[in-house]
Amino acid sequence: MIRLDAVSHRYGDHPVLADIDLELGERRIAVIGANGSGKSTLARLLNGLVVPTSGRVSVDGLDTRRDGAAVRRRVGFVFTDPDAQIVMPTVGEDVEFSLRRQGLDAGQRAERVADVLARFGLAGLADRPAHLLSGGQKQLLALAAVLVTEPDVLVCDEPTTLLDLRNAARIAAMLAALPQQVVLVTHQLDLVLDYERVLVVDEGRIAYDGAGSEAVERYRALVGAS
Numbered sequence: 530m531i532r533l534d535a536v537s538h539r540y541g542d543h544p545v546l547a548d549i550d551l552e553l554g555e556r557r558i559a560v561i562g563a564n565g566s567g568k569s570t571l572a573r574l575l576n577g578l579v580v581p582t583s584g585r586v587s588v589d590g591l592d593t594r595r596d597g598a599a600v601r602r603r604v605g606f607v608f609t610d611p612d613a614q615i616v617m618p619t620v621g622e623d624v625e626f627s628l629r630r631q632g633l634d635a636g637q638r639a640e641r642v643a644d645v646l647a648r649f650g651l652a653g654l655a656d657r658p659a660h661l662l663s664g665g666q667k668q669l670l671a672l673a674a675v676l677v678t679e680p681d682v683l684v685c686d687e688p689t690t691l692l693d694l695r696n697a698a699r700i701a702a703m704l705a706a707l708p709q710q711v712v713l714v715t716h717q718l719d720l721v722l723d724y725e726r727v728l729v730v731d732e733g734r735i736a737y738d739g740a741g742s743e744a745v746e747r748y749r750a751l752v753g754a755s
């Protein structure tokens with residue numbers, strides 16, 4: 530369970546999120562809203578990448594301000610820009626790097642890496658230089674490198690922006706089937722229609738919090754697109 534209590538955040542003197550209280554327990558939660566409304570900041574608060582200026586964020590009782598490392602072990606984060614996340618020369622090495630602190634031997638690591646690469650259709654690319662992948666392949670790699678650590682929660686900040694139709698559908702299906710709790714930030718409204726809970730962020734506040742199709746309608750109305 531993720532909790533936000535009276536959370537506000539500002540960058541310098543620029544307020545971005547104001548007085549947010551949330552309990553996030555559902556298995557599938559999406560966050561939608563206009564550019565600059567504060568969605569990424571909200572997502573980054575959930576694993577302590579951003580610590581709130583005031584208020585408290587906790588994951589299973591662990592405070593992101595005090596217990597950041599423990600929170601990040603539970604909450605995996607997939608960035609919009611996969612280059613921000615790829616750290617090793619080859620695809621296989623990059624995924625294996627995520628396992629460095631898991632206490633596995635070389636054989637176990639190799640098995641976990643092979644499994645996750647196969648799941649993401651990257652099996653044939655294990656020895657390929659990661660920086661030579663296409664944008665979409667990099668996005669799949671970034672997702673694989675987080676999921677291989679088997680976090681309890683997966684926060685994805687627009688993970689399908691670079692993907693073609695087939696890979697976007699594949700990622701959507703994969704996210705839908707994951708046993709983990711998923712928090713998905715996206716501009717692809719069709720992805721969230723069947724989400725059990727969707728937060729609409731508007732100018733740093735939660736303008737709507739409810740089922741997917743109703744949330745999309747509210748968002749459209751909010752921006753005058755309905």
Ligand SMILES: Nc1ncnc2c1ncn2[C@@H]1O[C@H](COP(=O)(O)OP(=O)(O)OP(=O)(O)O)[C@@H](O)[C@H]1O
Pocket residue numbers: 540543545562563564565566567568569570571
């Ligand atoms: N590190 C930062 N330093 C200063 N300002 C920032 C920083 N990150 C974001 N902002 C500002 O905070 C506001 C909210 O940004 P955020 O990235 O959370 O919005 P978003 O809803 O995810 O937008 P988008 O849909 O465009 O990705 C914006 O005005 C942005 O310019």
